[in-house]
Amino acid sequence: MRWALEEAGLAYEEMLIGPEDQKSDSYRRMQPFGQVPVYEEDGLVLFESGAILLHIAERSEVLLPSEPHARARAKTWVFAALNSIEPHVQNYTSLDLFFAKEEWAKLRRPSALETVQGRLESLARWMEGREYLEERFTAGDLMMTTVLRILRHTDVLTKIPVLEAYRLRCEARPAFQKALAAQMAPFAKNAPAGK
Amino acid sequence: MRWALEEAGLAYEEMLIGPEDQKSDSYRRMQPFGQVPVYEEDGLVLFESGAILLHIAERSEVLLPSEPHARARAKTWVFAALNSIEPHVQNYTSLDLFFAKEEWAKLRRPSALETVQGRLESLARWMEGREYLEERFTAGDLMMTTVLRILRHTDVLTKIPVLEAYRLRCEARPAFQKALAAQMAPFAKNAPAGK
Numbered sequence: 001m002r003w004a005l006e007e008a009g010l011a012y013e014e015m016l017i018g019p020e021d022q023k024s025d026s027y028r029r030m031q032p033f034g035q036v037p038v039y040e041e042d043g044l045v046l047f048e049s050g051a052i053l054l055h056i057a058e059r060s061e062v063l064l065p066s067e068p069h070a071r072a073r074a075k076t077w078v079f080a081a082l083n084s085i086e087p088h089v090q091n092y093t094s095l096d097l098f099f100a101k102e103e104w105a106k107l108r109r110p111s112a113l114e115t116v117q118g119r120l121e122s123l124a125r126w127m128e129g130r131e132y133l134e135e136r137f138t139a140g141d142l143m144m145t146t147v148l149r150i151l152r153h154t155d156v157l158t159k160i161p162v163l164e165a166y167r168l169r170c171e172a173r174p175a176f177q178k179a180l181a182a183q184m185a186p187f188a189k190n191a192p193a194g195k
Numbered sequence: 196m197r198w199a200l201e202e203a204g205l206a207y208e209e210m211l212i213g214p215e216d217q218k219s220d221s222y223r224r225m226q227p228f229g230q231v232p233v234y235e236e237d238g239l240v241l242f243e244s245g246a247i248l249l250h251i252a253e254r255s256e257v258l259l260p261s262e263p264h265a266r267a268r269a270k271t272w273v274f275a276a277l278n279s280i281e282p283h284v285q286n287y288t289s290l291d292l293f294f295a296k297e298e299w300a301k302l303r304r305p306s307a308l309e310t311v312q313g314r315l316e317s318l319a320r321w322m323e324g325r326e327y328l329e330e331r332f333t334a335g336d337l338m339m340t341t342v343l344r345i346l347r348h349t350d351v352l353t354k355i356p357v358l359e360a361y362r363l364r365c366e367a368r369p370a371f372q373k374a375l376a377a378q379m380a381p382f383a384k385n386a387p388a389g390k
Contacts, residue, residue: 032321033279033314044264048274050245055267069239072250079243082274084228087282099306107299119228126227 001037002182003142004053006175008060016186050082050143057139064139077133077140085123086147088116093150116156124162131169145170196232197377198337199248201370203255211381245277245338252334259334272328272335280318281342283311288345311351319357326364340365 005012021027022034030038031047039046039055046052054075057063064071092112099105123144126133133140148167151157157164170176200207216222217229225233226242234241234250241247249270252258259266287307294300318339321328328335343362346352352359365371 028317028320033275033317035279044267046267046271048271048278050274050278051267051271054270072239072241072246075249076241076243076246079245079277080228082278083243083245083281084230086278087285090282091286102302102306104299104302107297108303111294111297122223122228125223 001039001049001052001056002179003146003176004056004060004063004139006179007062007142007173008056009062010056010059014182014186049146050078053078053139053143062137063142065136070134070138073134074138074140077138078143081140081143081147085119085144086150088112088119089147089150092116092156093154113156116151120156120160120163124160127162127166131166137170137173141170145176196234196244196247196251197374198341198371199251199255199258199334201374202257202337202368203251204257205251205254209377209381244341245273248273248334248338257332258337260331265329265333268329269333269335272333273338276335276338276342280314280339281345283307283314284342284345287311287351288349308351311346315351315355315358319355322357322361326361332365332368336365340371 002012002014017027017036022031022036027038028034030040030045033047035047037047037049037052039052046055053063057074064074092109092115095105095109095112132138133144145167148157148163149171152167157167171180197207197209212222212231217226217231222233223229225235225240228242230242232242232244232247234247241250248258252269259269287304287310290300290304290307327333328339340362343352343358344366347362352362366375
Protein backbone atom coordinates (compact mmCIF):
# COMPACT_ATOMS: atom_id res chain seq x y z
CA MET A 1 0.00 0.00 0.00
CA ARG A 2 2.82 2.41 0.88
CA TRP A 3 4.60 1.56 -2.38
CA ALA A 4 1.45 2.33 -4.38
CA LEU A 5 0.96 5.65 -2.58
CA GLU A 6 4.59 6.61 -3.25
CA GLU A 7 4.31 5.70 -6.95
CA ALA A 8 1.11 7.73 -7.19
CA GLY A 9 2.65 10.65 -5.30
CA LEU A 10 -0.17 10.70 -2.75
CA ALA A 11 0.42 11.83 0.83
CA TYR A 12 -0.72 9.51 3.61
CA GLU A 13 -0.66 9.03 7.35
CA GLU A 14 -0.06 5.67 8.98
CA MET A 15 -1.86 4.38 12.05
CA LEU A 16 -0.26 1.40 13.76
CA ILE A 17 -2.46 -1.14 15.51
CA GLY A 18 -1.80 -4.15 17.73
CA PRO A 19 -3.15 -7.70 17.99
CA GLU A 20 -5.84 -6.60 20.47
CA ASP A 21 -7.17 -4.02 18.01
CA GLN A 22 -7.42 -6.70 15.33
CA LYS A 23 -9.79 -8.72 17.50
CA SER A 24 -12.00 -5.79 18.49
CA ASP A 25 -15.54 -5.34 17.20
CA SER A 26 -14.78 -1.82 16.00
CA TYR A 27 -11.86 -3.06 13.90
CA ARG A 28 -13.89 -6.01 12.58
CA ARG A 29 -16.45 -3.54 11.30
CA MET A 30 -13.67 -2.11 9.12
CA GLN A 31 -11.91 -5.42 8.38
CA PRO A 32 -14.19 -8.45 8.86
CA PHE A 33 -11.24 -10.87 9.00
CA GLY A 34 -9.19 -8.81 11.46
CA GLN A 35 -6.24 -8.48 9.10
CA VAL A 36 -4.09 -5.55 8.01
CA PRO A 37 -4.06 -3.21 6.18
CA VAL A 38 -7.18 -1.08 6.24
CA TYR A 39 -7.39 2.03 4.08
CA GLU A 40 -9.46 5.09 5.02
CA GLU A 41 -10.18 8.10 2.81
CA ASP A 42 -12.95 10.64 3.24
CA GLY A 43 -15.32 8.22 4.93
CA LEU A 44 -14.54 5.34 2.56
CA VAL A 45 -13.09 2.25 4.25
CA LEU A 46 -11.39 -0.39 2.10
CA PHE A 47 -9.58 -3.60 2.95
CA GLU A 48 -7.76 -6.22 0.84
CA SER A 49 -4.38 -5.20 -0.55
CA GLY A 50 -5.50 -5.80 -4.13
CA ALA A 51 -8.57 -3.59 -3.81
CA ILE A 52 -6.61 -0.82 -2.09
CA LEU A 53 -3.91 -0.99 -4.77
CA LEU A 54 -6.47 -0.70 -7.59
CA HIS A 55 -8.21 2.17 -5.82
CA ILE A 56 -4.94 4.11 -5.53
CA ALA A 57 -3.82 3.08 -9.03
CA GLU A 58 -6.98 4.45 -10.63
CA ARG A 59 -5.67 7.92 -9.79
CA SER A 60 -2.16 7.34 -11.18
CA GLU A 61 -0.97 6.99 -14.77
CA VAL A 62 2.26 5.52 -13.34
CA LEU A 63 0.32 2.55 -11.98
CA LEU A 64 -2.48 2.20 -14.54
CA PRO A 65 -2.11 3.35 -18.16
CA SER A 66 -5.13 5.32 -19.36
CA GLU A 67 -5.30 3.38 -22.65
CA PRO A 68 -8.16 0.89 -22.00
CA HIS A 69 -6.52 -2.34 -23.20
CA ALA A 70 -3.25 -1.66 -21.38
CA ARG A 71 -5.25 -0.69 -18.30
CA ALA A 72 -7.22 -3.96 -18.34
CA ARG A 73 -4.02 -5.98 -18.85
CA ALA A 74 -2.36 -4.28 -15.87
CA LYS A 75 -5.34 -5.21 -13.69
CA THR A 76 -5.19 -8.80 -14.96
CA TRP A 77 -1.65 -9.06 -13.59
CA VAL A 78 -2.72 -7.72 -10.19
CA PHE A 79 -5.13 -10.66 -9.99
CA ALA A 80 -2.56 -13.08 -11.42
CA ALA A 81 -0.08 -12.13 -8.69
CA LEU A 82 -2.69 -12.53 -5.95
CA ASN A 83 -4.50 -15.60 -7.26
CA SER A 84 -2.19 -17.63 -9.50
CA ILE A 85 1.08 -17.06 -7.62
CA GLU A 86 0.52 -15.93 -4.01
CA PRO A 87 -1.58 -18.87 -2.72
CA HIS A 88 1.14 -21.30 -3.81
CA VAL A 89 3.90 -19.11 -2.40
CA GLN A 90 2.04 -18.89 0.91
CA ASN A 91 1.38 -22.63 1.00
CA TYR A 92 5.10 -23.25 0.63
CA THR A 93 6.46 -20.58 2.99
CA SER A 94 3.82 -21.29 5.65
CA LEU A 95 5.26 -24.78 6.14
CA ASP A 96 8.32 -23.26 7.84
CA LEU A 97 6.67 -20.13 9.22
CA PHE A 98 3.65 -21.65 10.94
CA PHE A 99 3.88 -25.45 10.80
CA ALA A 100 7.60 -26.23 11.24
CA LYS A 101 6.94 -28.76 13.99
CA GLU A 102 4.09 -30.56 12.20
CA GLU A 103 4.73 -33.97 10.70
CA TRP A 104 2.36 -33.21 7.81
CA ALA A 105 4.38 -30.13 6.90
CA LYS A 106 7.52 -32.25 6.38
CA LEU A 107 5.61 -34.65 4.15
CA ARG A 108 3.88 -31.83 2.29
CA ARG A 109 7.08 -29.93 1.47
CA PRO A 110 8.05 -31.64 -1.83
CA SER A 111 4.64 -31.21 -3.49
CA ALA A 112 4.22 -27.64 -2.20
CA LEU A 113 7.65 -26.74 -3.58
CA GLU A 114 6.90 -28.41 -6.90
CA THR A 115 3.66 -26.44 -7.27
CA VAL A 116 5.19 -23.05 -6.54
CA GLN A 117 8.14 -23.82 -8.82
CA GLY A 118 5.73 -24.79 -11.61
CA ARG A 119 3.87 -21.49 -11.34
CA LEU A 120 7.11 -19.52 -11.22
CA GLU A 121 8.49 -21.35 -14.26
CA SER A 122 5.34 -20.43 -16.20
CA LEU A 123 5.83 -16.83 -15.13
CA ALA A 124 9.53 -17.00 -16.09
CA ARG A 125 8.56 -18.18 -19.60
CA TRP A 126 6.29 -15.15 -19.90
CA MET A 127 9.08 -12.84 -18.66
CA GLU A 128 11.70 -14.06 -21.16
CA GLY A 129 12.77 -10.99 -23.15
CA ARG A 130 10.59 -8.65 -21.10
CA GLU A 131 11.52 -6.06 -18.49
CA TYR A 132 8.02 -5.88 -17.02
CA LEU A 133 4.87 -7.99 -17.27
CA GLU A 134 3.61 -5.68 -20.01
CA GLU A 135 5.23 -2.86 -21.99
CA ARG A 136 6.13 -0.85 -18.93
CA PHE A 137 5.90 -0.91 -15.10
CA THR A 138 2.31 -0.95 -13.80
CA ALA A 139 0.32 -1.90 -10.70
CA GLY A 140 0.63 -5.49 -11.93
CA ASP A 141 4.40 -5.40 -11.42
CA LEU A 142 3.98 -3.77 -8.04
CA MET A 143 1.76 -6.60 -6.84
CA MET A 144 3.81 -9.34 -8.50
CA THR A 145 7.01 -8.04 -6.88
CA THR A 146 5.26 -7.83 -3.51
CA VAL A 147 4.30 -11.49 -3.85
CA LEU A 148 7.68 -12.68 -5.16
CA ARG A 149 9.57 -11.04 -2.32
CA ILE A 150 7.76 -13.31 0.17
CA LEU A 151 10.28 -15.88 -1.12
CA ARG A 152 13.36 -13.71 -0.63
CA HIS A 153 14.59 -15.71 2.40
CA THR A 154 14.50 -18.94 0.34
CA ASP A 155 16.47 -20.08 -2.73
CA VAL A 156 13.32 -20.66 -4.80
CA LEU A 157 13.49 -17.35 -6.63
CA THR A 158 17.29 -17.09 -6.93
CA LYS A 159 17.18 -20.39 -8.84
CA ILE A 160 15.09 -18.64 -11.54
CA PRO A 161 17.39 -15.74 -12.55
CA VAL A 162 14.90 -14.04 -14.88
CA LEU A 163 12.45 -13.63 -12.00
CA GLU A 164 15.05 -12.65 -9.41
CA ALA A 165 16.34 -9.97 -11.83
CA TYR A 166 12.77 -8.79 -12.40
CA ARG A 167 12.10 -8.54 -8.66
CA LEU A 168 15.31 -6.55 -8.09
CA ARG A 169 14.50 -4.28 -11.08
CA CYS A 170 11.15 -3.39 -9.55
CA GLU A 171 12.54 -3.04 -6.03
CA ALA A 172 15.17 -0.59 -7.35
CA ARG A 173 12.43 1.97 -8.02
CA PRO A 174 12.75 5.03 -5.76
CA ALA A 175 9.11 4.72 -4.68
CA PHE A 176 9.72 1.15 -3.44
CA GLN A 177 12.84 2.18 -1.54
CA LYS A 178 11.03 5.08 0.09
CA ALA A 179 8.05 2.90 1.02
CA LEU A 180 10.27 0.16 2.44
CA ALA A 181 12.17 2.63 4.62
CA ALA A 182 8.87 4.05 5.88
CA GLN A 183 7.56 0.54 6.53
CA MET A 184 10.61 -0.46 8.55
CA ALA A 185 10.89 2.76 10.59
CA PRO A 186 8.23 1.86 13.20
CA PHE A 187 9.87 -1.53 13.74
CA ALA A 188 13.19 0.16 14.58
CA LYS A 189 11.44 2.74 16.77
CA ASN A 190 9.44 0.12 18.66
CA ALA A 191 12.15 -2.55 18.92
CA PRO A 192 12.16 -4.40 22.26
CA ALA A 193 14.71 -3.01 24.75
CA GLY A 194 18.10 -4.67 24.54
CA LYS A 195 17.79 -5.48 20.85
CA MET B 196 -17.63 -15.39 -16.14
CA ARG B 197 -20.91 -16.59 -17.68
CA TRP B 198 -22.81 -15.40 -14.61
CA ALA B 199 -21.28 -11.92 -14.90
CA LEU B 200 -22.11 -11.74 -18.61
CA GLU B 201 -25.71 -12.75 -17.91
CA GLU B 202 -26.06 -10.17 -15.10
CA ALA B 203 -24.65 -7.50 -17.42
CA GLY B 204 -26.87 -8.60 -20.30
CA LEU B 205 -23.90 -9.03 -22.65
CA ALA B 206 -23.95 -11.61 -25.45
CA TYR B 207 -21.02 -14.01 -25.67
CA GLU B 208 -19.76 -17.06 -27.49
CA GLU B 209 -18.00 -19.93 -25.74
CA MET B 210 -15.01 -21.80 -27.13
CA LEU B 211 -14.25 -25.08 -25.41
CA ILE B 212 -10.64 -26.25 -25.17
CA GLY B 213 -8.96 -29.46 -24.03
CA PRO B 214 -5.94 -30.34 -21.89
CA GLU B 215 -3.65 -30.37 -24.94
CA ASP B 216 -4.65 -26.80 -25.81
CA GLN B 217 -3.81 -25.69 -22.28
CA LYS B 218 -0.22 -26.87 -22.72
CA SER B 219 0.29 -25.29 -26.15
CA ASP B 220 2.53 -22.29 -26.73
CA SER B 221 -0.27 -20.41 -28.47
CA TYR B 222 -2.55 -20.84 -25.44
CA ARG B 223 0.22 -19.94 -23.01
CA ARG B 224 0.61 -16.64 -24.84
CA MET B 225 -2.99 -15.92 -23.85
CA GLN B 226 -2.86 -17.59 -20.41
CA PRO B 227 0.70 -17.93 -19.06
CA PHE B 228 -0.36 -20.54 -16.48
CA GLY B 229 -2.37 -22.68 -18.91
CA GLN B 230 -5.59 -22.31 -16.93
CA VAL B 231 -9.17 -21.47 -17.86
CA PRO B 232 -10.95 -19.20 -18.54
CA VAL B 233 -9.55 -16.76 -21.08
CA TYR B 234 -11.65 -13.79 -22.21
CA GLU B 235 -11.30 -12.22 -25.66
CA GLU B 236 -12.93 -9.02 -26.82
CA ASP B 237 -11.93 -6.86 -29.79
CA GLY B 238 -8.27 -7.85 -29.63
CA LEU B 239 -8.06 -7.60 -25.84
CA VAL B 240 -7.13 -10.84 -24.08
CA LEU B 241 -7.72 -11.15 -20.34
CA PHE B 242 -7.24 -14.00 -17.91
CA GLU B 243 -7.91 -14.40 -14.16
CA SER B 244 -11.56 -14.72 -13.15
CA GLY B 245 -11.35 -11.66 -10.89
CA ALA B 246 -9.97 -9.43 -13.63
CA ILE B 247 -12.51 -10.66 -16.16
CA LEU B 248 -15.34 -10.12 -13.68
CA LEU B 249 -14.24 -6.54 -12.95
CA HIS B 250 -13.86 -5.83 -16.67
CA ILE B 251 -17.41 -7.00 -17.37
CA ALA B 252 -18.75 -5.36 -14.21
CA GLU B 253 -17.40 -1.96 -15.21
CA ARG B 254 -20.05 -1.92 -17.93
CA SER B 255 -22.94 -2.94 -15.68
CA GLU B 256 -24.73 -0.99 -12.96
CA VAL B 257 -26.15 -4.35 -11.78
CA LEU B 258 -22.65 -5.52 -10.89
CA LEU B 259 -20.93 -2.25 -9.91
CA PRO B 260 -22.87 0.73 -8.53
CA SER B 261 -21.83 3.99 -10.17
CA GLU B 262 -21.61 5.81 -6.81
CA PRO B 263 -17.82 5.85 -6.13
CA HIS B 264 -17.78 4.62 -2.51
CA ALA B 265 -20.25 1.79 -3.18
CA ARG B 266 -18.26 0.90 -6.30
CA ALA B 267 -14.99 0.67 -4.37
CA ARG B 268 -16.64 -1.41 -1.63
CA ALA B 269 -18.02 -3.87 -4.20
CA LYS B 270 -14.51 -4.32 -5.62
CA THR B 271 -13.11 -4.85 -2.13
CA TRP B 272 -15.43 -7.83 -1.74
CA VAL B 273 -14.32 -9.32 -5.05
CA PHE B 274 -10.78 -9.36 -3.65
CA ALA B 275 -11.97 -10.58 -0.25
CA ALA B 276 -13.68 -13.57 -1.87
CA LEU B 277 -10.60 -14.42 -3.92
CA ASN B 278 -7.91 -13.69 -1.36
CA SER B 279 -9.33 -14.00 2.16
CA ILE B 280 -11.71 -16.91 1.54
CA GLU B 281 -10.84 -18.90 -1.59
CA PRO B 282 -7.24 -19.94 -0.74
CA HIS B 283 -8.45 -21.49 2.51
CA VAL B 284 -11.42 -23.15 0.80
CA GLN B 285 -9.11 -24.58 -1.85
CA ASN B 286 -6.59 -25.78 0.74
CA TYR B 287 -9.36 -27.69 2.48
CA THR B 288 -11.18 -29.13 -0.55
CA SER B 289 -7.93 -30.03 -2.34
CA LEU B 290 -7.13 -32.54 0.42
CA ASP B 291 -9.89 -34.82 -0.87
CA LEU B 292 -9.82 -33.78 -4.51
CA PHE B 293 -6.10 -34.08 -5.23
CA PHE B 294 -4.34 -35.60 -2.23
CA ALA B 295 -6.79 -38.18 -0.84
CA LYS B 296 -4.13 -40.91 -0.75
CA GLU B 297 -1.42 -38.78 0.85
CA GLU B 298 -0.57 -39.32 4.49
CA TRP B 299 0.11 -35.60 4.96
CA ALA B 300 -3.39 -34.76 3.75
CA LYS B 301 -4.94 -36.85 6.54
CA LEU B 302 -2.77 -35.12 9.14
CA ARG B 303 -3.41 -31.69 7.63
CA ARG B 304 -7.20 -31.99 7.58
CA PRO B 305 -8.02 -30.69 11.10
CA SER B 306 -5.98 -27.48 10.78
CA ALA B 307 -7.15 -26.83 7.21
CA LEU B 308 -10.76 -27.23 8.32
CA GLU B 309 -10.22 -24.99 11.35
CA THR B 310 -8.76 -22.24 9.15
CA VAL B 311 -11.56 -22.25 6.60
CA GLN B 312 -14.17 -22.39 9.38
CA GLY B 313 -12.52 -19.40 11.06
CA ARG B 314 -12.70 -17.33 7.89
CA LEU B 315 -16.30 -18.34 7.25
CA GLU B 316 -17.29 -17.50 10.83
CA SER B 317 -15.80 -14.02 10.36
CA LEU B 318 -17.78 -13.66 7.16
CA ALA B 319 -20.93 -14.94 8.92
CA ARG B 320 -20.53 -12.25 11.61
CA TRP B 321 -20.39 -9.65 8.84
CA MET B 322 -23.48 -11.13 7.17
CA GLU B 323 -25.64 -11.10 10.31
CA GLY B 324 -28.70 -8.98 9.48
CA ARG B 325 -27.60 -8.44 5.88
CA GLU B 326 -28.96 -9.88 2.63
CA TYR B 327 -25.85 -9.08 0.64
CA LEU B 328 -22.28 -8.06 1.48
CA GLU B 329 -23.26 -4.41 1.00
CA GLU B 330 -26.59 -2.66 0.51
CA ARG B 331 -27.51 -4.67 -2.57
CA PHE B 332 -26.20 -7.46 -4.84
CA THR B 333 -22.91 -6.57 -6.60
CA ALA B 334 -19.94 -8.23 -8.30
CA GLY B 335 -18.64 -8.90 -4.77
CA ASP B 336 -21.58 -11.20 -4.06
CA LEU B 337 -21.15 -12.89 -7.42
CA MET B 338 -17.54 -13.75 -6.61
CA MET B 339 -18.22 -14.66 -2.99
CA THR B 340 -21.01 -17.04 -4.01
CA THR B 341 -18.75 -18.58 -6.66
CA VAL B 342 -16.15 -19.26 -3.97
CA LEU B 343 -18.62 -20.51 -1.33
CA ARG B 344 -20.18 -23.01 -3.71
CA ILE B 345 -16.83 -24.83 -3.99
CA LEU B 346 -17.88 -26.18 -0.57
CA ARG B 347 -21.35 -27.32 -1.63
CA HIS B 348 -20.42 -31.03 -1.57
CA THR B 349 -19.24 -30.72 2.06
CA ASP B 350 -21.07 -29.88 5.29
CA VAL B 351 -18.84 -26.89 6.07
CA LEU B 352 -21.23 -24.30 4.69
CA THR B 353 -24.48 -25.96 5.76
CA LYS B 354 -23.21 -25.76 9.34
CA ILE B 355 -23.22 -21.95 9.03
CA PRO B 356 -26.87 -21.26 8.09
CA VAL B 357 -26.45 -17.52 7.50
CA LEU B 358 -23.88 -18.24 4.77
CA GLU B 359 -25.74 -21.16 3.24
CA ALA B 360 -28.86 -18.98 3.02
CA TYR B 361 -26.79 -16.20 1.46
CA ARG B 362 -25.32 -18.56 -1.15
CA LEU B 363 -28.77 -19.89 -2.08
CA ARG B 364 -30.19 -16.34 -2.23
CA CYS B 365 -27.52 -15.38 -4.78
CA GLU B 366 -27.83 -18.62 -6.73
CA ALA B 367 -31.58 -18.05 -7.06
CA ARG B 368 -30.91 -15.10 -9.36
CA PRO B 369 -32.14 -15.78 -12.91
CA ALA B 370 -28.75 -14.80 -14.36
CA PHE B 371 -27.03 -17.44 -12.23
CA GLN B 372 -29.52 -20.12 -13.25
CA LYS B 373 -29.13 -19.26 -16.93
CA ALA B 374 -25.33 -19.24 -16.66
CA LEU B 375 -25.24 -22.56 -14.79
CA ALA B 376 -27.45 -24.24 -17.41
CA ALA B 377 -25.19 -22.89 -20.17
CA GLN B 378 -22.11 -24.07 -18.27
CA MET B 379 -23.46 -27.61 -17.84
CA ALA B 380 -24.81 -28.01 -21.40
CA PRO B 381 -21.46 -28.93 -23.02
CA PHE B 382 -20.83 -31.54 -20.30
CA ALA B 383 -24.14 -33.25 -21.13
CA LYS B 384 -23.47 -32.99 -24.87
CA ASN B 385 -19.95 -34.40 -24.57
CA ALA B 386 -20.63 -37.05 -21.92
CA PRO B 387 -18.68 -40.29 -22.45
CA ALA B 388 -20.67 -43.01 -24.23
CA GLY B 389 -22.53 -45.34 -21.86
CA LYS B 390 -22.90 -42.74 -19.14
